[in-house]
Every structure is written in structure tokens, then in C-alpha cells.
Amino acid sequence: MNKRKVSITLFSTILIALISFTSCDQKVAKKGAEPEQTNLSTLEKEIELRLREYENHLQNGDSIALGEMYMMDAEIIPSTVGRNNITKVFGSMIRDSITGSSFKTTKLWGNDQLVVEDGTGIWSYTNGKVVGRGRYLLVWKKDDGKWKILRDTWFPEKKK
Numbered sequence: 649m650n651k652r653k654v655s656i657t658l659f660s661t662i663l664i665a666l667i668s669f670t671s672c673d674q675k676v677a678k679k680g681a682e683p684e685q686t687n688l689s690t691l692e693k694e695i696e697l698r699l700r701e702y703e704n705h706l707q708n709g710d711s712i713a714l715g716e717m718y719m720m721d722a723e724i725i726p727s728t729v730g731r732n733n734i735t736k737v738f739g740s741m742i743r744d745s746i747t748g749s750s751f752k753t754t755k756l757w758g759n760d761q762l763v764v765e766d767g768t769g770i771w772s773y774t775n776g777k778v779v780g781r782g783r784y785l786l787v788w789k790k791d792d793g794k795w796k797i798l799r800d801t802w803f804p805e806k807k808k
Contacts, residue, residue, distance in 0.1 A: 691763055692756055695788060698795050699751045706749050711738035718797045719789055725801040746779055748772030763788040763795070769802075781805040 698717065705713040715735030723729050728737050741747075748771065755766040765786045771779040787799040 687760065688756065691758065691760070692753065694795055695753060695756060695763060695765055698788070699753070703749050703751065706738070706742070707747050709742045709747055711735050711742055714738040718800070719791060722797055723799055725799060745774045746771055747774045748776065751784070758788075761790045762798075 702714065702717055705717070712735060715731050715738060718731050718734050720731050721729075722731055722734060724734055724737065728734055749769060750772075751767055751769040753765050753767045756763060758764055765784075765788060767784050767786070768782070769784050770781050773779060782802055782804040784800070784802050786797055786801075788795045789798040790796075
């Protein structure tokens with residue numbers, strides 16, 4: 649019985665601490681204030697520019713510039729961890745003539761330090777032949793004033 653009380657107390661303490669910690673960072677909206685549309689609009693424009701940079705780097709066959717768009721500890725889920733490995737993956741794609749891409753954001757949410765982007769995209773060979781279509785999810789993080797990808801995952805379109 650005594651062990652059980654200690655376990656319950658410990659669990660309760662950790663739970664309260666976690667709730668307190670996560671709620672400390674929440675902003676309280678002013679009554680009648682507009683949601684942060686301006687901020688979201690700005691974020692959308694910034695992410696849109698970064699997507700075009702990404703497409704241009706791939707089109708130019710620049711795996712190093714592509715790698716630099718990712719945080720040092722970035723992951724392409726499920727299997728590629730770290731900027732160096734991500735750069736190698738892009739190098740391999742470019743050597744296989746996959747240099748075309750087109751991405752479109754469908755939903756974006758977050759704040760001025762961390763943004764989650766849901767979108768659709770196409771990968772293609774240099775000659776324009778489509779390699780794959782699908783959805784993606786990116787987590788962007790501000791790093792020295794510049795948006796970089798922290799997490800990246802791709803969901804290929806199912807073949808019919």
C-alpha cells in the first residue's frame with residue numbers, strides 16, 4: 649500500500665509539473681482581438697519562399713544547398729537522420745536525375761519559431777517524367793533568423 653501511494657504521488661507530481669510547464673508558454677488571447685492572421689500570412693509567405701528555394705536547389709543539382717535547408721539534427725522520417733546524411737540522399741537523387749519538384753502548401757500552423765506545413769508535391773526526373781506524387785508534412789524551425797526543416801516526411805499517392 650505504501651509503495652502504491654508513493655507511485656501515485658510521483659505520477660501526480662510529474663503530471664502536474666508537465667501541465668504547468670506546457671501551459672506557461674501559452675499566450676492568452678485578448679477578448680475580441682483578431683486571431684494572428686497577419687502573423688500566419690507572413691509565415692505562409694516566408695515558407696513559400698523557402699519552398700521555391702528548395703525546388704531551385706534541386707533543379708540546379710545542388711545537394712549541399714538542399715542539405716543546408718535542414719537543421720543539423722533534422723530527420724527525414726522514417727530513416728534519414730542528420731544534415732550530412734540528408735545531403736547524401738539528395739546527392740543520390742540528383743545522380744539519378746531526379747531534379748524536378750513542385751510543392752504546394754495546403755495547411756500551415758505554428759508561430760514565429762516553429763511551423764508545421766502540410767502539403768502536396770510532385771518529384772520528377774530532369775526530363776519531366778513524374779517519379780512520384782503525394783503528401784508531405786514538414787516541421788520548420790527558425791535557426792539564426794532563417795526557416796530550416798527540422799522534420800520531413802512523405803506519403804506517396806497510392807497507385808490505383
